[in-house]
Amino acid sequence: MKKTETEKNSVILREEVKNQIKEIDTADILIGIPSYNNARTIGHVVSAVQAGLAKYFPDKKAVIVNSDGGSTDDTKGIVEETTLDNLSSILLSHRVLSYHKIVTPYQGIPGKGSAFRTIFEIAEAVGAKACAVVDSDLRSITPEWVDLLISPVLNNEYDYVAPFYRRHKYDGTITNMIVYPLTSTLYGKKIRQPIGGDFGFSGRLASFYLTKDVWDTDVARYGIDIWMTTTAIVYDFKICQSFLGAKIHDAKDPGSDLSDMLNQVGSSIFTLMSEHQKKWKDVRSFEEVPTFGFKYAVGLEPIRVNTDAMIEKFSLGVGQLTEIWESFLPKGVMWFLTSAAEKGSKGFTFPDEIWVEIIYNFGLAFHEKIMHHDHIIKSLTPLYLGKVASFVLETWEMESDEVEDRLDSLCRAFMDFKEYIIERWE
Amino acid sequence: MNSFFDKYLLEPVTMFFKKLVQFMPNLLVALIVIIVGIIIANILRFLIIRLMKVVHFDKGCERIGVNQILEKGGIKDIPSHMMGRLFYWLAVATFFIIALNSLNIPSIEQLMTRFLLYLPNVFIAIIIIVLGYVMGNFLGRATLIASVNAGFPMSGPLSHLVKLGIMLLSVTMALEQLGIGEATITIAFGVMFGGVVLSLAIAFGLGGKDLAKQYLEKYFESKPEEPESEEHDDISHI
Structure with a gap:
């Protein structure tokens, strides 16, 4: 009965997908793969x-959903054609696979969030008990991830x-310098990769996500990862982590700009901060999250780092953006930056204490809408490079x-200084 | 003697008093209109300030940089109070015009008509200049941040150029709206803007000819890519 209601109410699923859902009827597991021009991987x-x-x-009924953003390469064709021809090389005993594949373009605002919405809708329609989403640009994914x-x-x-994941110490520096410490401090749960991109979730949580009216906001575009993690935390869903090993993915689009990435992540986190202020203001300590999987060391490719170029950009920023920062950064911080x-x-x-004060003041400036939010967050780029x-x-x-x-x-520095932001947050 | 006194002294005085008696009701009406106008203007100012507070007008102005402009201009009043005062004076001016009309003096009526017809141009010009200032500041700041993040050393002058260009354009449009030296201003702006673009084109042309040459060579000859310099780094930020 519930399933029929979902199908009827769904405005984003295409007719052919609804027909496929009718054929599938129910499923235990759903794996979603959002994609856009990922034919290579x-x-x-x-x-x-x-x-x-x-x-x-092997004994569970599963559905694989590819939610595509209108790829112009052969992404969809590859998904449809990919089969496991020789299972014996992977499995000891021959098993009959029982899974369905749905390949559909998503509807709505272009972005990963809209792709996920389609996956959630299908998960709810087939009554999936457990779901997972994995990025389509992964090179290091193994069957164990499932x-x-x-x-x-x-x-x-x-x-x-x-x-x-096991990542190189300089891989994912936005996560390491901002997202991980800030999310842990705000909500108390130490989730190491809050914007990792590959998640597992219950059908109950997928249905809960669908009840939220966020699908016309930035969440639908790029803020879906941090939104899913934060929503699961603040609404007290049962959370854990799984050790997946190394994360190696296809090289990012060279056109993707650092300040755009910072803007996407920063605006998502600060918007969620404003939304859930009652929740995070009461949190004063960390709580470890249960972690599944056997942790092991992996060999990672070395990463070239040019600190001189970063410091140069930091200095250029201090020389040119002082007037903007002065409107919301304390005098002590400004003095440090100049020296x-x-x-x-x-x-x-670049001491942690100064970095924490900077991030908290950027959050306050964003919350108080001191100037256009793009300008606030993009002006963080030189400071971020300095910290990195x-x-x-x-x-x-x-x-x-x-x-x-x-x-x-x-x-810990973020947590020790938390009172600072609580006192100033209106 | 009597006829002379009547003709040259008594008659004009009588006429003056007659006209004064005729004019007195109009004057009285004008005075009443002005007094009522001042009372209404005060009420309007109070209501406008309250309304501005409800819609968080002061915070909005702070966000788009209006407060900074006012501070730079030495004005310490907050924008909601200034709006209240603006509407106060608009109401006073409106009632003053009505009062002047009620005097029934043809020359003043003509002057008022011409003034009223010109008034919309003044308002539009003010709006154009304010919008130009806000846009100039916004785009100037956006240019500054983007060019700093791109590592462009001349970010400051570039952002000033963008800001100044937009403000100059808005002033030109405002003056054109007011009908002040239309042709001269348009030509002057055209010459100046064209000059700036030409000098930038020459500067970029001379400065970037090698870069353009390399790019074209690579594009047409499909040369193998040069090895990445040591300055490049592989950090994946996300």
């Missing part, structure tokens, strides 16, 4: 997912499974475990 992702379903959930994202939901009644820029690369340091350069110089000789400890101390 999506075949591998679909194969890994199929192998994972066959290996770990088990690690789905099993905690199916077997341990978790509602949300965040990914935990750090004057010193240059020799002995360059300082972090690289400080951790150059460190092993990845030591770097994790260093990031923990950054999280």
